[in-house]
Amino acid sequence: MSPAAVHLVARAHAVVAWVATAALIVALPLLLVARRRRTTLAISAAAALAITLTGALGALLDAPYRSRIRQHLFGQSPALGWLFERKEHLAFGAILLAWAALSTLVAARISRDPARVGDLHAAARVAAIASAGLALAAAVMATIVAQLARMAHL
């Protein structure tokens, strides 16, 4: 991948990541208050798709990161390097938790048993809160690393 293409993909990755994080956060109050509403389901689905797209763009950037950035990042500041590694772990969790929230939400919608609906809603809430929290932490960490690395001309 050419440096210009890497730059373009990195920009798109950052923008989609913040959009996905915003969608996950917007879905939270709807999920905590409303029950069986189509809007909640639509926003959750959009958030899950957006965060998966973010992950796919991130996977595209993995090879250029390893070959061009990682060594310089750790050489400049190991703390900054480890912050970026931490962000990768949290992002992986955020993607899977977004899908877990969506699937439990859909399961609760189609379930016929009131007790099971309650349990599934509780699980969806836990997954959505965790996904939004991890996505926000990952987005903030990535922004910090990007800003500090830019200052150091990496």
Add this chain to the structure above:
Amino acid sequence: MSAPRKTERILIAAATGAATAIFAYAVLRGVERAFYMEPNPALLIWSDRSAFLWRAQVALYAGGLGAFGGYALSGFKTRVIWLGALIATGTIALVLEAVIAP
């Protein structure tokens, strides 16, 4: 309590798989850091394989196995309180791993 529909069981299995994959990822990284020496990232010029992508693939495989367990568990005419607990456990394990053993 009524028996769950097949679609409902598949969705519960998917959520179980996701939570299992997150837990497996955290355990894998913890084991890597605890038992295997890693080269200093500041000195490593190039690595042929991505440790992160490899770990993610293995974790997703483990999640796939967990999904079968979730499908089996959801077949019982019982409540699914365990699903929320499993998701919370996976999340806590991942956060601890990211803080202690990045």
